[in-house]
Amino acid sequence: MLRLLKVFFRGVIAENPVFVIVLGMCPTLAVTTSVEKAIGMGLATTFVLVCSNFIISLVKSLVPNEVRIPIFIVVIATFVTLVKLIMSAYFPVLKEALGIFLPLIVVNCIILGRAEAFASKNDPFASIFDGLGMGIGFTLSLMLLGTIREALGGGSFLDIPFADGLSAYTQTIFILPPGGFLTLGLLMGLFNHIGLRRKRKNRGGRNK
Amino acid sequence: MKDYLALMFGMVFVQNFVLNQFLGICPFIGVSKKRDSAVGMGLAVIFVMGISCFVTMLVYKLVLLPLRLENYLDIISFILIIAALVQFVEIVMKKAAPDLYQALGIYLPLISTNCAVLGSTQMKLVDYSTLPLSEALLKNTALGAFGGIGFTLALYLMASIRERLEIAPVPPGLRGIPIAFLAAAGMALAFFGFNGIV
Numbered sequence: 001m002l003r004l005l006k007v008f009f010r011g012v013i014a015e016n017p018v019f020v021i022v023l024g025m026c027p028t029l030a031v032t033t034s035v036e037k038a039i040g041m042g043l044a045t046t047f048v049l050v051c052s053n054f055i056i057s058l059v060k061s062l063v064p065n066e067v068r069i070p071i072f073i074v075v076i077a078t079f080v081t082l083v084k085l086i087m088s089a090y091f092p093v094l095k096e097a098l099g100i101f102l103p104l105i106v107v108n109c110i111i112l113g114r115a116e117a118f119a120s121k122n123d124p125f126a127s128i129f130d131g132l133g134m135g136i137g138f139t140l141s142l143m144l145l146g147t148i149r150e151a152l153g154g155g156s157f158l159d160i161p162f163a164d165g166l167s168a169y170t171q172t173i174f175i176l177p178p179g180g181f182l183t184l185g186l187l188m189g190l191f192n193h194i195g196l197r198r199k200r201k202n203r204g205g206r207n208k
Numbered sequence: 209m210k211d212y213l214a215l216m217f218g219m220v221f222v223q224n225f226v227l228n229q230f231l232g233i234c235p236f237i238g239v240s241k242k243r244d245s246a247v248g249m250g251l252a253v254i255f256v257m258g259i260s261c262f263v264t265m266l267v268y269k270l271v272l273l274p275l276r277l278e279n280y281l282d283i284i285s286f287i288l289i290i291a292a293l294v295q296f297v298e299i300v301m302k303k304a305a306p307d308l309y310q311a312l313g314i315y316l317p318l319i320s321t322n323c324a325v326l327g328s329t330q331m332k333l334v335d336y337s338t339l340p341l342s343e344a345l346l347k348n349t350a351l352g353a354f355g356g357i358g359f360t361l362a363l364y365l366m367a368s369i370r371e372r373l374e375i376a377p378v379p380p381g382l383r384g385i386p387i388a389f390l391a392a393a394g395m396a397l398a399f400f401g402f403n404g405i406v
Contacts, residue, residue, distance in 0.1 A: 025233035185389030193381030
């Protein structure tokens with residue numbers, strides 16, 4: 001159980017897919033113009049990640065090594081189609097908002113990356129936890145970006161405005177494409193900076 | 209003709225795949241350290257994107273639509289078509305144009321997971337599928353190729369910027385990928401000026 005929890009939390013923080021391994025950048029930048037879209041995209045990806053990790057881990061011994069990538073992609077594409085159909089039935093507005101990036105979950109490098117790096121080497125149960133951890137790490141990163149961009153660019157959180165008449169002061173640039181690059185670059189720099197400082201501090205402590 | 213000019217300008221500048229639509233960010237950050245490799249990757253993308261837009265439209269109109277499978281099998285069939293096409297292009301190129309293969313070879317396998325390719329095949333798929341077959345094919349192929357040119361332009365500019373960043377005094381926390389994103393923000397801002405032209 002402890003091992004599974006470790007697998008889970010590794011995906012959330014130490015190996016966070018967005019800020020640490022830098023995978024899945026396209027949806028990260030494209031759907032974080034609002035918190036709602038960020039959550040929708042994050043959960044859809046998590047679902048695909050957990051299901052595909054589980055299935056791939058189950059069939060790993062049946063798959064010949066040479067054709068494993070196409071087989072993994074077909075498994076992933078199946079679950080993405082599932083998500084697409086479920087979303088158009090129950091959340092048509094969100095599906096419209098995510099647009100082309102919903103089918104593009106297939107080529108999200110996080111999913112194929114985890115299939116290749118974890119699910120094809122570990123047991124199904126651990127693979128589910130790995131998928132959950134990575135998926136939630138991805139969702140939280142998207143939410144963080146979405147919160148900052150929606151707050152600065154739209155003056156609201158989950159479409160609830162902070163105050164009346166705020167629209168005169170919001171910086172629309174943050175919900176436009178350049179703001180996505182800007183926010184992500186600055187956040188990544190901040191996390192790197194914190195990491196470097198902590199490393200330096202540890203080294204300093206040891207020297208004394 | 210005017211249609212295609214507008215399409216070209218739109219895909220290269222206004223709706224640039226990388227800087228406006230956020231498609232193909234991974235190779236944009238990953239293969240933009242040197243200008244030579246940026247050009248190689250860009251050419252490979254133009255090539256594959258044009259062909260895959262052609263083939264996916266063909267399959268969509270001649271197979272998926274008549275069989276009414278367009279909602280269920282589009283993603284699976286397209287991703288397989290792209291993966292198979294990349295392999296096919298690689299084999300043909302190795303035999304027919306070894307020099308070109310030498311130059312582009314290492315970038316080709318990377319393309320199957322380039323989201324810009326799958327994105328370009330999906331972008332106007334439903335809109336164009338109502339056109340007659342030949343026109344739909346031509347327009348979709350043009351969209352793919354022009355999109356690839358836009359991608360190459362962004363990649364080349366980025367590589368030029370990053371070659372200079374190598375020797376620039378960047379704060380340690382921002383070195384590498386973060387500063388690349390900040391540079392991309394500046395580029396995106398510049399390209400945003402094209403908005404509303406087409």
